[in-house]
Amino acid sequence: MNLRIIVLAKQVPDTRNVGKDAMKADGTVNRAALPAIFNPEDLNALEQALRLKDAHPGSTVTLLTMGPGRAAEIIREGLYRGADGGFLLTDRAFAGADTLATSYALAMAIRKIKDYDLIVCGRQAIDGDTAQVGPQVAEKLRLSQITYAEEIINAENGEITVKRRLERGVETVKAKLPIVVTVNGSAADCRPRNAKYIQKYKHAKTVTEKQDADADYTQLFSIRPYLNLQEWSVADVNADVVQCGLSGSPTKVKKIENVVFQAKESKTLTSADANIEDLMKELITNHTIG
Amino acid sequence: MANYYLDSETYKHHLHHPLMKRIVELKERNFADKEAFDYAPVDFEDAMDSYDKVLEIVGEICADIIAPNAEEVDHEGPTVANGRVIYASGTQRNLEAVRKAGLMGINMPRQYGGLNFPTVPYIMAADMVSRADASFENLWGLQDCAETLYEFGNEDQHKRYIPRVCGGETMSMDLTEPDAGSDLQAAMLKATYSEQDGCWYLNGVKRFITNGDSDIHLVLARSEEGTRDGRGLSMFIYDKKNGGVNVRRIENKMGIKGSPTCELVYKNAKAEIVGDRKLGLIKYVMALMNGARLGIMAQAVGLSEAAYQEGFAYAQERKQFGKAIIEFPAVYEMVALMRAKADASRSMLYETARFVDIYKALDDISKERKLEPEERQEMKKYNKLADAFTPMGKGMTTEFANQNTYDAIQIHGGSGFMKDYTCERLYRDARITNIYEGTTQLQVVAAIRHVTTGTYLAQIHEYDAQDYKPELADLKQKLQAMTAKYEELVKLVTETKDNEYIDFQARRLVEAASHCVFGYLLLQDANRTESFRRSAEVYITYGQAEVNKIYAYITTFDRESIDFFKA
Numbered sequence: 051m052n053l054r055i056i057v058l059a060k061q062v063p064d065t066r067n068v069g070k071d072a073m074k075a076d077g078t079v080n081r082a083a084l085p086a087i088f089n090p091e092d093l094n095a096l097e098q099a100l101r102l103k104d105a106h107p108g109s110t111v112t113l114l115t116m117g118p119g120r121a122a123e124i125i126r127e128g129l130y131r132g133a134d135g136g137f138l139l140t141d142r143a144f145a146g147a148d149t150l151a152t153s154y155a156l157a158m159a160i161r162k163i164k165d166y167d168l169i170v171c172g173r174q175a176i177d178g179d180t181a182q183v184g185p186q187v188a189e190k191l192r193l194s195q196i197t198y199a200e201e202i203i204n205a206e207n208g209e210i211t212v213k214r215r216l217e218r219g220v221e222t223v224k225a226k227l228p229i230v231v232t233v234n235g236s237a238a239d240c241r242p243r244n245a246k247y248i249q250k251y252k253h254a255k256t257v258t259e260k261q262d263a264d265a266d267y268t269q270l271f272s273i274r275p276y277l278n279l280q281e282w283s284v285a286d287v288n289a290d291v292v293q294c295g296l297s298g299s300p301t302k303v304k305k306i307e308n309v310v311f312q313a314k315e316s317k318t319l320t321s322a323d324a325n326i327e328d329l330m331k332e333l334i335t336n337h338t339i340g
Numbered sequence: 341m342a343n344y345y346l347d348s349e350t351y352k353h354h355l356h357h358p359l360m361k362r363i364v365e366l367k368e369r370n371f372a373d374k375e376a377f378d379y380a381p382v383d384f385e386d387a388m389d390s391y392d393k394v395l396e397i398v399g400e401i402c403a404d405i406i407a408p409n410a411e412e413v414d415h416e417g418p419t420v421a422n423g424r425v426i427y428a429s430g431t432q433r434n435l436e437a438v439r440k441a442g443l444m445g446i447n448m449p450r451q452y453g454g455l456n457f458p459t460v461p462y463i464m465a466a467d468m469v470s471r472a473d474a475s476f477e478n479l480w481g482l483q484d485c486a487e488t489l490y491e492f493g494n495e496d497q498h499k500r501y502i503p504r505v506c507g508g509e510t511m512s513m514d515l516t517e518p519d520a521g522s523d524l525q526a527a528m529l530k531a532t533y534s535e536q537d538g539c540w541y542l543n544g545v546k547r548f549i550t551n552g553d554s555d556i557h558l559v560l561a562r563s564e565e566g567t568r569d570g571r572g573l574s575m576f577i578y579d580k581k582n583g584g585v586n587v588r589r590i591e592n593k594m595g596i597k598g599s600p601t602c603e604l605v606y607k608n609a610k611a612e613i614v615g616d617r618k619l620g621l622i623k624y625v626m627a628l629m630n631g632a633r634l635g636i637m638a639q640a641v642g643l644s645e646a647a648y649q650e651g652f653a654y655a656q657e658r659k660q661f662g663k664a665i666i667e668f669p670a671v672y673e674m675v676a677l678m679r680a681k682a683d684a685s686r687s688m689l690y691e692t693a694r695f696v697d698i699y700k701a702l703d704d705i706s707k708e709r710k711l712e713p714e715e716r717q718e719m720k721k722y723n724k725l726a727d728a729f730t731p732m733g734k735g736m737t738t739e740f741a742n743q744n745t746y747d748a749i750q751i752h753g754g755s756g757f758m759k760d761y762t763c764e765r766l767y768r769d770a771r772i773t774n775i776y777e778g779t780t781q782l783q784v785v786a787a788i789r790h791v792t793t794g795t796y797l798a799q800i801h802e803y804d805a806q807d808y809k810p811e812l813a814d815l816k817q818k819l820q821a822m823t824a825k826y827e828e829l830v831k832l833v834t835e836t837k838d839n840e841y842i843d844f845q846a847r848r849l850v851e852a853a854s855h856c857v858f859g860y861l862l863l864q865d866a867n868r869t870e871s872f873r874r875s876a877e878v879y880i881t882y883g884q885a886e887v888n889k890i891y892a893y894i895t896t897f898d899r900e901s902i903d904f905f906k907a
Contacts, residue, residue: 242401245394245442245455249379252393266383274378 053109053205055099056163058156058171058187059092059128061121065176065337086120088127091172093240095233098202099170100132100241105204110134112166114159116144116152122256125279129251130243135276137163138256141283146296149178153186155294158287160191168205169230173198176337181232188230195230196223200237256281344468345399350683351464353869354690355391360460363694364388366701367458377450391461397441398465405437406472413473413598414765423586425553425600427479434476435508444483445506448490452498453506459697460690463638467689470642471649474769475598477642479551481635485511485558488628489577491703492615501556501577509555513628514546514578514604521548522782524560524621525570529606531561531613540576540613542584542606552602553587555580558628559611560620574620576611584609595768630726632777633734634696637689640734640741640773643766644682647744650763651678651751658753665751674751676878678744680862683875685737687861692733695726725799728790729857735783736854738774745770781847788846792834796853797827803860808867815866815880819859822880822887826852829894841899848890855883 063084065072071083096111103109113128113136115121125136139159147155160169169188174181181197188195200215205227214221215234253267256279260271271277284291292298319325333339345351364387371387373380381387409430416428427435438444446462448454470477486505490498505511520526529544542561546552557578564572578585584607591601615624652675655666665671702711702719711719748763749756756763774780790796800823808816829852833845859880865872 242405242437242441243397244440245397245446246379247442248393248397249381249390249455252389266385270382276378 051106051206051208053102053106053168054166055102055109055111056160056166056169057092057096057099057111057113057128057133058169058184059096059113059115059124060089060172060175061086061115061117061124062089062175062177063087086123088124089172089175089177091174091176091233091235093172094235094237095170095172095231096128096131096133097238097240098199098231098233099168101238102168102202102205103132112136112163114156114163115139116147116155116159118145119256119258119281122259122279122281126251126254127243129254130248131241132244132247135280137280137282139282139287140256140258141294143284143291143295146299147294148299148301149180149182149186150300151294151296151298153183153190154298155284155287155289156183156187157190158289159282160187162282162287167227168210169193169228170199170202171230171232173232173234184230184232191230193228193230194225195232196225197232199231199233202231251277253277254279341400342403343396343399344402344471345395347399347403349869349871350686351395351399351468352392353865353872354686355395355461355464356388357460357690357694359694359698360388360458363458363460363697363701366698366705367456369705373450373456380450380456391457394443394455394457395461395464395468398443398468401437401441401443402468402472406434406469406476409434410473410476410598411762411765413475415597417597418590418600420587420590420600420602423588425551425587425590425602427600428598431476431479431598434473435479435510438480439508443480444508445486445502446483448486448502448506452490452502454486454502459634459693459700463634463689463693466635466638467642467645467686470639471646472642473598474639474643474766474773475596477635477639478596478599479510481639482511482513482551482554484631484635485513485556485628487631488513488558488624489614491627492575492624493577497577497612497614501579504556510551511556511558512549512551512554513632514549514552514557514559515625516548517545518547522779524625525573526568527560527562527573527621529559529561531563531574531576531611533563537610540611542576542578542609542611544606545588546602546604546606548591549602549604550599552590552600552604553580557585558614559606560625561611563613563617563620570621571618573622573625574617575614575624576620577614578606578609578611582610593772595765595771597768629777630696630730633730633783634689634692636773636777637685637692637730637733637737640737640770641682641685641689643741643770643773644678644685644737644744647741647748647763647766647770648675648678648682650761650766651675651744651748654748654755654761654763655751671751674747676874677882678747680875680878680882681740681744683865683872684858684862684879685733685740687865688729688733688737688858691861692726692729695722695729699723699726724795728787728795728799731778731783731786732790732796732850732854732857734777735774735780735787735850736858738770739780741770741773784847784850785843787850787853788842791830791846791849791853792842796857797823797830800826800853800856800860803857803864806864806867808863812863812866812873812876815859815863815876818880818884819856819863822852822859822884823856825887825891826856829891832894836899838899841902844902844905845894845897848894852887852890855887859883 063081064087074080099111103111111133113125113133115124116139122138171184196212198214199212201213203211208227211224215236254277284294364384374382381390413428413430419426445454446457450456466481469480486502517527531540531542533540559576559578561576562572563574586605588603588605655671655675656664658665699719699722745767749767752761752763862876862879866876
């Protein structure tokens, strides 16, 4: 069966390589100082989508991302790995969105795409770590959802079978399509970029990017229509501007504090393997290392 | 996200050489593919940008996947079960990654699913793969064989086999036998034509076959019954799908342990002939070996680089007598010389690759149309240079790889002797590079005629005639002095007209020529990119001393005393 798969992906600051200038004086993230990357768990989600496409030739994988103009890179990164197309939701009115406003905008865009069997996304983004957007998108579209997926085992006859990674084991579940699946970092790594796809799509640009593009390649956009990446504004997805961006975000940052570790927070560790193992796991989980 | 391609400016420097303009122009036939293939470049800049982007993918896979798997691959190694090879699990993951990334059939034409890249970016990928894991370079680098298939096979064979290689199937070249190693003329694997079945059948044994359980084999076999020399040998394709070849055992090697070296038993294995009968060894294997030698050079360069990286890192972090050991002259000199040898080797590798690129592209064009007289001249010139530079480069760079990996262990001290450090694997892996695809001694045999006929000297003079920045004048003078000594030595040795004596001094002469060539190449690098200045200074200082040593040896050598050397 041919599957129409949408992958939700986010461009995030690479918080795994935080330097001393990662935060501005006002406590907000200094995005300029951090390289922008494809959110790691969204890459895991993309791999699951591409594997389904491998198993069901004729299926399509479409990326959907919201962000500033430079987030078009996320769509290209998807195309380099085997996705078929993508949409960039970009509009000043989308800026400052919390998870509610984000999931609203994404849901409106998915309605506009209309035809889909499966929506996959990473469990959470490394900048916000909320794990709310995927589930909220499912709610807004009135779809079922499977969270913490480690592997999409198959999708056949309108049903999907998914292995979930839970705190104390794994669980294999079945559900009807269409559905939203959020994918864990423990799922298979995403495949590398492909030499042919990168050559095919490296000139792909949004309308905004085309304005600054190298004039030498402008004639390509008419000969190779797939190089035109779609940008959607609030109006394009028929969204209510009040529910978007800052105005649609009930979450307010009240105060940001620097956390100073007190002596009372210290732990005593022995050199026993189990202790070290636990500490390593804790440090990796809270992104202190790794 | 580490990336070998981006972690220094070295690779980009070599990729963006002025000669690339001509190479791309020839390889892309005025960008004719752009209408038919959505991934074909539209102009020179676009093509260079594509190489750059694909090499970035290679650099990422090398640093993030292949290198981290290398130690496990070395320990686990491949195994044999029921006549089939099972790769180490890390090797399987590496293969999966390069297949997914579309890095097979890199220099094959697009009509067969290849990327149509020139040799330079292809060999650059090989350089990085080898730096990550030299044993994996053996498997990945055997895609070279597709080039021989493309050069000498017919169109039907191109259509049936090359797309499979581009799709990720592996290859092997089954040449050596228990009694036919360096001397391939002695190959006895028997090829018999069956009129009834309209095909050839192969029977016999092959030994020391790298990746011997590959999907598509090129096989050297005796098609002319009753013959005993090279003229009775033809080249065949054996497709694993047809069956008939089993792996009897794999060798337990000192290094490149991830690469299975197989003993193969052919029992009525169905095969088809490539090109013409009797040209198997004298034409096709020679072409195959030249390509393979360039591949081994890339392997050597990757190992030299990896050895330098390991040695340099350890020398910075290891503290003795209250300071990092790199602060001691004995250590920093070693590190600097490792850097210089790695840089010199790499410059030689890409210079050779450029020569190969131009003549091969012209040769390929000559199959489509008649070459213009100046194009024929150009092809002849670069073909000769490639023939001269391949054995010199293979001989010298593989010896340097051995020296660099040796020094990497020396810098590590006792720790380097332990299995815990990477340098130990590099040392074992490098040891084969100056043996297979022709030992250094055989490279000297191939190179000496370019010493006696003056190919090297003419090229050195061409390098000398170029313009260099004034601050490089001292180095150039040193190179001129080295060249003068080399010229004198060549005259001294060749005018004896004593072939045994010439053979006796051959390696020294080839080495002296190499130091001049490598020195000039680094001078050019320093002229183009400032960061090569250091290696140019260090190498030329070293090379001059080596030439002086050779000069002293030959000029004081008493020809009568040659008898003392004989067994």
